[in-house]
Amino acid sequence: MPAEKIDGKFISTDLRARIKDEIATLKESHPSFSPKIVIIQVGDRPDSSTYVRMKLKSCAEVGIDGELLKYPADISQTEMMQKLDALNKDTSVHGVLVQLPLPPQLDEEAITNAVNVEKDVDGFSELNIAAVFKKNSKLKIVPCTPKGIMYMLDYEKIPLEGKTAVVCGRSDIVGGPMSKLLEKRGATVTTLHSKTTPEQFKFFLKNADIIVSAVGRVNFIHGEDVKPGCVIVDVGTNYVADATKKSGQRMVGDVDYESCAQVASKITPVPGGVGPMTVVMVLHNLLQTAKEQSHL
Amino acid sequence: MPAEKIDGKFISTDLRARIKDEIATLKESHPSFSPKIVIIQVGDRPDSSTYVRMKLKSCAEVGIDGELLKYPADISQTEMMQKLDALNKDTSVHGVLVQLPLPPQLDEEAITNAVNVEKDVDGFSELNIAAVFKKNSKLKIVPCTPKGIMYMLDYEKIPLEGKTAVVCGRSDIVGGPMSKLLEKRGATVTTLHSKTTPEQFKFFLKNADIIVSAVGRVNFIHGEDVKPGCVIVDVGTNYVADATKKSGQRMVGDVDYESCAQVASKITPVPGGVGPMTVVMVLHNLLQTAKEQSHL
Structure with a gap:
């Protein structure tokens, strides 16, 4: 029996509608409520530019006021910090998102951390990261991709406690927090990474009830690598040549969907899986920060 | 061939001597250098009281000025925060250590985070925790127990990259950072915890090249559970009845030393393994903060 597709497009559309409804209701009961995000590019x-456009469009659709601040590629660190400081102080702004990557003259870590923790809708600042990692900490703002994946898993009612999970990749914004969020929900998690040997990959993948792959390599996981009945979440966004497309290429994940779908019980496609969930979580985080800052 | 004992007492004594030498040398070249720690109980x-006494004694031995501030059990949160604020501002104090646990009226997390990150010699504050967890972050102050274990493993020249490690326990100050530090050095780490099933424990333990156990349960790991040639680090401090001791009890770890020593290649004893390493790392962290604050 082929695996059921986890339809991130449907789940995100459903969540987007809920967010839109909640914002409309809040605006009605609190006329001064006016959620606003500023995106810095x-x-x-x-x-x-594509990502920023997508985010602004999504914001507009649900009733979030979105503003784009575009700066020249040679802006200095000092200027960036001043801009951020002003936005942190501006009470009409509930979320600030710095589109990454930044040009080399800018200190990405310092800039990410300069966004006020209450407005950090990406969840990339140190204090938000620490809250994900600390066992007993109250979660603050969770980075959008792992948050979106957790939402999908819950939407699909996939049990986590007592399960074995493997996260491929250990980045600060996907793999790292993903492992910790699964662990906090009771899964036993192994994080695989660039220093993991092929034998170790084989061993841990084959034993996993839940696999999250975020390595950015085409055809990284095949059906023969995974455990029958497992759940596979594919975070990869890779491009391969495709003459049938106008652009000459198409987007694929880390996972060989065809063969894995013969073995897994549920699997996310690429595109239409994790991607749309990540975008809607920016809105979800912004609604959260706007409510907090408006004391709602 | 029985396993080689990893002698934490010896390694910590050796490190303590190095710290003492470095402080003496620094005091000679910089007469104003006067490292000082304040411990709050x-x-x-x-x-x-035992732990505090031990820490103060160790400080005195290496030339660190130690001061104990003892407050009544009913001190208020506000008072505690004021005391910490004063210590944070006091430039003669290079490290502040709040002995845990605290009475229930106090908010342990808020108090831990109130210690200036530069003086947080326990490494428990959010920003220090975040630095351990973030992949590309420069490590600041690492919590003493995991830091001590990493030092021991390096002292014993135990390879980590490409190895499989299991950490039993996921606390914020031991298991959590331990997993991340091993991962940062290239090990593939699985963190086992209270929701891990017995079958999962069996599976992952048997496959691990390196095992760190911090669960606080007597006889938790036996020789038959582990892989031949593995390295075992026992963080457990449990007490069992022993009529031959004056106190009527003796301290044991999580690991059944006798049977594990028949299978492992190296193993830490309890006592005399991780315990003394943890104490000496307070000194190591204090020397680091004192040097930083004195711009040395």
Whole structure:
């Protein structure tokens, strides 16, 4: 029996509608409630422009006021910090998102940490990261991709406690927090990474009830690698040549969907899986910060 | 061939001597260099008094000025925060250590976080925790027990990269950072915890090249559970009845030493393993903060 597809597009559309409803209701009961996000883009990377456009469009759709601040690629660290300081102080702004990556002259870590922890809708600042990692800490703002994956798993009612999970990748914004969030829900998690040997990959993948792959390599996981009945979440966004497409390429994940779908019980597609969940979680985080700052 | 004992007492004595030498040298070249730690003890728990006494004695031995501030068990949160604020501002104090646990009226997390990150020699504050967890963050102050274990493993020249490690326990100050520190050095780490099933424990333990156990249960790991040639670090401090001792009890770890020593290649004893390493790392962290604050 082929695996059931976890439809991130459907789940995110459903969540987006709920967010829209909640914002509309709040605006009605509290006429001064006016959730607003500011997105900062430095330079003109086309991929960044696409992401920023997508985020602003989504915001508009649910009733979040979105403003784009575009700065030249050669902006100095000092100027960036001043801009952020002003936004941190501006009470009409509930969320500040710095589109990454930044040009090399800028200190990405310092800038990420300069966003007020209450407005950090990406969840990338140190204090938000620490809250994810600390066992007894109250979660503050959770980074969008792992948050979106947890939402999908819960939506699909996939049990986590007592299960074995493998997270491929250990980045600060996906793999690292993902492992910790699964662990906090009672899964026993192994994080696989660039220093993990092929034999170890084989061993841990084959034993996992839940697999989250965020390594960015095409055809990284095959059906023969995984345990029958497992759940696979594919975070990969890789591009392969495809002459049938106008752009000459198409997006694929880390997972060989065809063969894995023969073995797994549930699996996310690429595109239409994790991607749309990540975008809607920006809205979810912004609604959270706007409510907090408006004492609602 | 029985396992080689990893002698934490010896390694910590050796490190303590190095710290003492470095402080003496620094005092000679910089006569104003006067490293100082303040330990805060709230109430009169006998175990806390023992630990505090031990730490102060160790400080004195290496040339660190130690001061104990003892507060009544009913001190208020506000008063505690004021005391910490004063210590944070006091430039003659390079490290502040709040002996845990605290009485129930006090908010342990808020108090731990109130210690200036530069003086947090326990490494328990959010920003220090975040630095351990973030992949690309420069490590600041690492909590003493995991830091001590890493030092021991390095002292014994135990390879970590490409190895499989299991950490039993996921506390914020031992298991959590331990897993991350091993991962940062290239090990593939599985963290086992209270929701891990017995079958999962069996499976992961048997496959691990390195085992760190911090669960606080007597006879938790036996020789038959582990992989031949593995390295075992026992963080457990449990007490069992022993009529031959004056106190009527003796301290044991999580690991059944006798049977494990028949299978492992190296193993830490209890006592005399991790315990003395943890104490000496307070000194190591204090020397680090004192040097930083004195711009040395």
